[in-house]
Amino acid sequence: MIGKLTGRFAGTAGDGVALVxxxxxxxxxxxxxxxxxxxxxxxxxxxxxHTAVREDAIDLYGFPTQNELNFFKLLCSVxxxxxxxxxxxxxxxxxxxxxxxxxxxxxxxxxxxxGIGKKSAERIVVELRDKMGETIxxxxxxxxxxxxxxxxxxxxxxxxxxxxxxGRRALKEIRPDIVEMRSRLSAALQYxxxxxxxxxxx
Numbered sequence: 001m002i003g004k005l006t007g008r009f010a011g012t013a014g015d016g017v018a019l020v021x022x023x024x025x026x027x028x029x030x031x032x033x034x035x036x037x038x039x040x041x042x043x044x045x046x047x048x049x050h051t052a053v054r055e056d057a058i059d060l061y062g063f064p065t066q067n068e069l070n071f072f073k074l075l076c077s078v079x080x081x082x083x084x085x086x087x088x089x090x091x092x093x094x095x096x097x098x099x100x101x102x103x104x105x106x107x108x109x110x111x112x113x114x115g116i117g118k119k120s121a122e123r124i125v126v127e128l129r130d131k132m133g134e135t136i137x138x139x140x141x142x143x144x145x146x147x148x149x150x151x152x153x154x155x156x157x158x159x160x161x162x163x164x165x166x167g168r169r170a171l172k173e174i175r176p177d178i179v180e181m182r183s184r185l186s187a188a189l190q191y192x193x194x195x196x197x198x199x200x201x202x
Contacts, residue, residue, distance in 0.1 A: 006046040009039045020045055029062035032090045033165040052083045071095045078127050080120060088113040091164060093151045103132035153185045162192060
């Protein structure tokens with residue numbers, strides 16, 4: 001079983017699949033869309049791996065932090081939720097935002113994932129809401145420091161026609177002292193339009 005891969009980012013192999021070259025061996029790893037964007041700008045990458053064994057394939061799922069991998073595994077532990085669906089949940093927003101939504105019983109936040117209906121979303125909330133405390137506390141990644149309201153900003157950007165990946169990329173560039181939702185949305189739009197200016201990090 002593979003627990004972690006460290007190597008050179010060697011491009012993509014299909015939607016959401018990153019190629020990690022480890023001493024000449026290329027591993028195809030399925031990652032969240034936001035992670036794929038981060039990898040594309042890094043010569044060396046390191047991913048925590050979940051190995052999913054099926055009858056006809058062995059799939060690798062990768063995450064930049066142990067906490068993100070642990071959250072993914074928690075999702076997979078829910079009845080009726082497989083790795084593909086769990087990865088779709090991870091694509092909605094960062095782990096702290098998702099964990100807070102689950103902790104407060106907000107099942108509607110999960111129904112944005114293709115394949116997750118109201119009943120499945122409610123099942124995730126019922127089975128995991130009491131386990132989200134440590135997930136929220138333990139995430140110290142840069143994504144974890146994002147503004148809590150960013151899920152609403154991301155929704156607004158998607159309504160305006162931007163992809164979730166584009167929205168997350170823009171939100172990562174906003175100065176941390178910009179906290180009000182409208183201001184963050186304005187800064188994100190400024191970044192996406194090519195005018196980084198004072199709204200984003202130098």
